[in-house]
Amino acid sequence: MKKIKSIYSIAALLTILLMAVGCERKFDGLQLATYPTTPEVFVDGFSSGLYYAAYGTSKVTAFSVDYNVKYLGVAAMKFEVPDTSDPNGSYVGGVFGTNPARDLSGYNVLTFWAKASEPANLIEVGFGNDMGASKYKVTLTNLAVNSNWMQYYIPIPNPSLLKEERGMFFYAAAPKNGRGYTFWIDDLKFEQLGTVAHSTFGILNGNDSIKDNAETGDEYTIADLYATFNLPTGINQKVGLAVSYFTFTSSNPSVATVDDYGNIEIADSGTAVITAKVGDADAEGSLTIHSTGESVGPNNPPPAPTIDPDKVISLYSDAYTNVKVDTWNTHWLYSTAQNLEIQISGENVMHYWDLNFVGIEFTSQPIDATAMTHFHIDIWTPNPTTDKTFKIKLVDFGANGMLGGGDDSESEVTIASPPLATQQWISLNIPLSAFSGLLSRSHLAQLILSGDLPNVYTDNVYFSDNGTQPTEPTTAAPVPTFSSADVISVFSDHYTNLAGTDFYPDWGQATIVSEVLIAGNNTLKYKGLNYQGIQLATNQNVSAMGYLHLDFWSVTSVSLNVFLISPGPVEKAYTLTVPTTGWTSVDIPLSYFSTVDLTNLMQFKFEGNGDIFMDNILFHK
Amino acid sequence: MKKNSKRMVSAAIYSLLLFTLFGCNKEDVQKLPQRNWQLVWSDEFDGSAGMSPDSTKWKFDIGNGGWGNAELEYYTNRTTNASLDGNSNLVITARRELYSGSAFTSARIKTSGLFAQSYGRFEARIKTPWGPGMWPAFWLLGSNIDSIAWPQCGEIDIMELRGQKPNIINGTVHGPGYSGGAGISKNFAFESTRFDVDFHLFAIEWGTDYIDFFVDSTLYQEITPADLTGNWVFDHPFFIILNVAVGGNYVGFPTNQTPFPQSMIVDYVRVYREVN
Numbered sequence: 008m009k010k011i012k013s014i015y016s017i018a019a020l021l022t023i024l025l026m027a028v029g030c031e032r033k034f035d036g037l038q039l040a041t042y043p044t045t046p047e048v049f050v051d052g053f054s055s056g057l058y059y060a061a062y063g064t065s066k067v068t069a070f071s072v073d074y075n076v077k078y079l080g081v082a083a084m085k086f087e088v089p090d091t092s093d094p095n096g097s098y099v100g101g102v103f104g105t106n107p108a109r110d111l112s113g114y115n116v117l118t119f120w121a122k123a124s125e126p127a128n129l130i131e132v133g134f135g136n137d138m139g140a141s142k143y144k145v146t147l148t149n150l151a152v153n154s155n156w157m158q159y160y161i162p163i164p165n166p167s168l169l170k171e172e173r174g175m176f177f178y179a180a181a182p183k184n185g186r187g188y189t190f191w192i193d194d195l196k197f198e199q200l201g202t203v204a205h206s207t208f209g210i211l212n213g214n215d216s217i218k219d220n221a222e223t224g225d226e227y228t229i230a231d232l233y234a235t236f237n238l239p240t241g242i243n244q245k246v247g248l249a250v251s252y253f254t255f256t257s258s259n260p261s262v263a264t265v266d267d268y269g270n271i272e273i274a275d276s277g278t279a280v281i282t283a284k285v286g287d288a289d290a291e292g293s294l295t296i297h298s299t300g301e302s303v304g305p306n307n308p309p310p311a312p313t314i315d316p317d318k319v320i321s322l323y324s325d326a327y328t329n330v331k332v333d334t335w336n337t338h339w340l341y342s343t344a345q346n347l348e349i350q351i352s353g354e355n356v357m358h359y360w361d362l363n364f365v366g367i368e369f370t371s372q373p374i375d376a377t378a379m380t381h382f383h384i385d386i387w388t389p390n391p392t393t394d395k396t397f398k399i400k401l402v403d404f405g406a407n408g409m410l411g412g413g414d415d416s417e418s419e420v421t422i423a424s425p426p427l428a429t430q431q432w433i434s435l436n437i438p439l440s441a442f443s444g445l446l447s448r449s450h451l452a453q454l455i456l457s458g459d460l461p462n463v464y465t466d467n468v469y470f471s472d473n474g475t476q477p478t479e480p481t482t483a484a485p486v487p488t489f490s491s492a493d494v495i496s497v498f499s500d501h502y503t504n505l506a507g508t509d510f511y512p513d514w515g516q517a518t519i520v521s522e523v524l525i526a527g528n529n530t531l532k533y534k535g536l537n538y539q540g541i542q543l544a545t546n547q548n549v550s551a552m553g554y555l556h557l558d559f560w561s562v563t564s565v566s567l568n569v570f571l572i573s574p575g576p577v578e579k580a581y582t583l584t585v586p587t588t589g590w591t592s593v594d595i596p597l598s599y600f601s602t603v604d605l606t607n608l609m610q611f612k613f614e615g616n617g618d619i620f621m622d623n624i625l626f627h628k
Numbered sequence: 629m630k631k632n633s634k635r636m637v638s639a640a641i642y643s644l645l646l647f648t649l650f651g652c653n654k655e656d657v658q659k660l661p662q663r664n665w666q667l668v669w670s671d672e673f674d675g676s677a678g679m680s681p682d683s684t685k686w687k688f689d690i691g692n693g694g695w696g697n698a699e700l701e702y703y704t705n706r707t708t709n710a711s712l713d714g715n716s717n718l719v720i721t722a723r724r725e726l727y728s729g730s731a732f733t734s735a736r737i738k739t740s741g742l743f744a745q746s747y748g749r750f751e752a753r754i755k756t757p758w759g760p761g762m763w764p765a766f767w768l769l770g771s772n773i774d775s776i777a778w779p780q781c782g783e784i785d786i787m788e789l790r791g792q793k794p795n796i797i798n799g800t801v802h803g804p805g806y807s808g809g810a811g812i813s814k815n816f817a818f819e820s821t822r823f824d825v826d827f828h829l830f831a832i833e834w835g836t837d838y839i840d841f842f843v844d845s846t847l848y849q850e851i852t853p854a855d856l857t858g859n860w861v862f863d864h865p866f867f868i869i870l871n872v873a874v875g876g877n878y879v880g881f882p883t884n885q886t887p888f889p890q891s892m893i894v895d896y897v898r899v900y901r902e903v904n
Contacts, residue, residue, distance in 0.1 A: 199820075200820065201795075201819070201820030201822065202794065202818075202820065202821070204758075204794070204822050204824065205758070205824070205825070237758055237824075239794070239795065239822075240792050240793075241758050241759045241760050241762070241790075241791045241793070241794050241886070242759065242792075242885035243885055243887045
């Protein structure tokens with residue numbers, strides 16, 4: 008009926024053509040070898056060249072030809088799904104292939120009729136699985152069948168590609184609620200139906216996705232490839248497609264290249280948009296890549312820690328013996344973080360990128376940091392840090408040493424900029440008292456890093472005992488040396504202060520405010536700061552002054568901001584670097600607060616955490 | 629406002645009608661008498677994109693309540709439901725959106741009070757929407773509907789389509805004794821294409837004792853007084869309606885798999901009268 012020619016006939020034909028040229032003979036009517044166009048796969052039996060291969064791990068005896076139950080004609084394909092407990096295999100699946108291959112380019116859909124002994128969803132059916140590269144595989148997943156014969160359609164996205172296809176049909180099905188059932192498929196054949204219409208194609212599930220902070224050498228793969236077709240029943244059907252149906256384009260190959268398989272490699276800094284087509288049709292969805300170019304990393308390791316090893320519980324440092332850490336990346340759901348340990352001048356450093364959040368677990372041997380006073384981590388980021396944060400969370404699993412059980416506690420500290428800075432090692436030495444939500448630190452089991460910095464190098468992660476911390480300064484704040492004529496003083500023993508200032512207005516804060524004598528000097532103390540205001544008796548014009556001066560001291564705070572406020576209110580924050588080593592004096596140019604009306608200053612505000620001591624709050628020229 | 633670039637010159641067109649006989653091979657055709665048509669009314673839907681249809685030719689039906697068919701949509705006069713596309717087409721778009729208590733919106737426009745005619749050729753070139761629950765229609769109602777009510781006024785459905793059968797249209801007449809499900813009807817089906825992938829011409833040719841239904845140049849149904857189970861009421865002026873209903877008794881509910889929005893695209897509507 009149909010002519011079947013093999014690879015060999017192509018070779019033979021080419022030989023004849025070559026000879027023909029040599030002999031100047033004409034071969035009218037010669038055609039290049041083609042593959043059979045047989046449309047039937049299984050109508051009433053195996054079509055010409057069809058063979059069946061069950062998946063190796065499936066119940067291989069599940070398929071048979073049924074001469075009793077059939078949609079039309081004399082026979083149908085029968086598939087017996089086993090119970091989950093079946094020792095011969097707990098699912099069914101396999102491939103119907105042909106040899107020789109077939110030319111399916113004249114068809115646009117694979118159709119069949121199916122029914123089942125009870126309503127069920129087959130895992131997948133499709134064609135194009137040739138048990139090899141399966142270049143043109145099309146997959147219809149979660150196919151609903153019931154006890155009525157119904158017709159199903161699996162469209163061919165771009166038939167012109169299927170001139171040599173061996174994968175006629177494949178399927179997989181699993182027990183339903185652990186129990187088996189039977190389904191039948193009949194009249195399985197390729198057709199050309201004008202009533203299948205309105206094809207659309209897509210990548211990345213049709214989303215216009217964005218990849219920020221990519222770096223040269225990064226690799227990505229375009230996934231979630233699909234087509235939708237409107238069936239003769241008017242409904243849209245979505246099928247999954249193999250990558251070979253698509254051609255990919257990069258809007259800027261000098262920034263990102265993309266190959267035939269949707270593999271992207273970042274080549275340089277800049278922006279590139281990856282789009283795709285099937286034939287001449289544009290696919291929905293795209294990937295916009297913003298690349299920062301060559302990976303920027305630290306040239307040197309951070310300074311080696313100097314604390315006595317006896318006073319350290321180290322998780323990650325070449326300077327100490329580290330305790331057991333189960334994983335440096337738990338790859339929790341929704342975490343995009345990747346990590347790789349690198350060496351810088353022989354020092355091990357952990358590099359995180361695509362960091363939204365990352366879990367670090369030491370659950371098998373929780374850490375008892377009861378005797379420790381500080382958590383330390385060195386970080387280095389190539390990312391801009393202005394208005395960005397880096398967050399450190401500690402999780403204690405409680406007395407049961409396990410997640411859950413009602414005794415877990417956790418606490419997170421947010422680090423702002425400063426001390427965050429770009430392209431330099433930052434040593435964060437955080438008092439454990441700053442993790443105020445930790446009910447205990449005897450069963451610490453998780454460390455979670457997050458924030459706005461996608462690219463972070465870390466080193467020297469340890470807990471340490473820095474000795475008994477002073478709870479208050481032992482010396483008075485430095486005596487300011489400004490001429491009293493050049494000063495408007497709010498709080499100082501060395502100048503005449505503005506009269507009537509309210510140092511504890513009730514703004515609903517939790518902070519406990521007191522004035523304490525430190526070495527005979529009146530000092531303002533904020534205990535357990537969340538926020539705190541200072542209300543001036545009358546609004547002040549400080550525009551003739553040049554600086555806001557203040558002295559501050561804290562060993563427990565990891566966050567402290569000072570605000571100036573004019574009516575509106577209009578306020579502006581300045582970040583003070585904490586914790587401090589001894590007293591810190593700052594002179595902040597008032598130009599920094601230029602958004603505030605400096606002719607009409609009304610209030611101060613402090614925000615942050617920990618216990619703070621302050622003195623010599625004043626404006627000077 | 630609207631510039632009408634239409635040829636209102638009396639264009640006479642002659643159609644040689646080929647009648648495909650039922651039960652015969654495609655080659656067997658019947659020659660119908662020549663009819664000589666003169667254009668009397670048309671809308672080519674020229675105009676810029678986003679414009680509402682010409683208000684001198686069309687009125688909107690607005691509201692919900694099912695329109696006697698348990699339809700689910702709310703008909704609005706918003707341009708998101710009916711507007712010109714700038715390529716000389718009218719686009720009536722059904723949307724899945726909550727609007728005044730309805731789950732869908734669409735549009736229904738009519739020439740009632742603006743144009744009506746008895747007899748002649750009524751035709752429209754249309755590309756239909758698709759999907760279960762979509763019910764596009766090009767149809768005529770007797771302009772005396774307000775005085776003698778439906779179905780006595782008569783109804784001629786030149787094209788109706790069920791979105792779950794995108795390759796089949798129906799031509800139907802309704803009147804006293806043959807209304808609703810008892811309408812006199814026949815369908816026309818494409819074997820290997822659909823009405824939503826290309827424009828097709830839907831037409832009737834209506835005389836004192838016949839209504840002939842066409843898809844493109846194919847006559848697929850002739851209705852004469854003898855075919856009716858009631859009186860012939862097609863003897864007075866009828867006006868034109870274009871709409872896309874969502875759901876309703878005729879078509880059933882849309883499903884989650886019905887793609888929205890869905891548009892009926894109308895290239896033109898033309899009405900002719902027969903001249904000798």
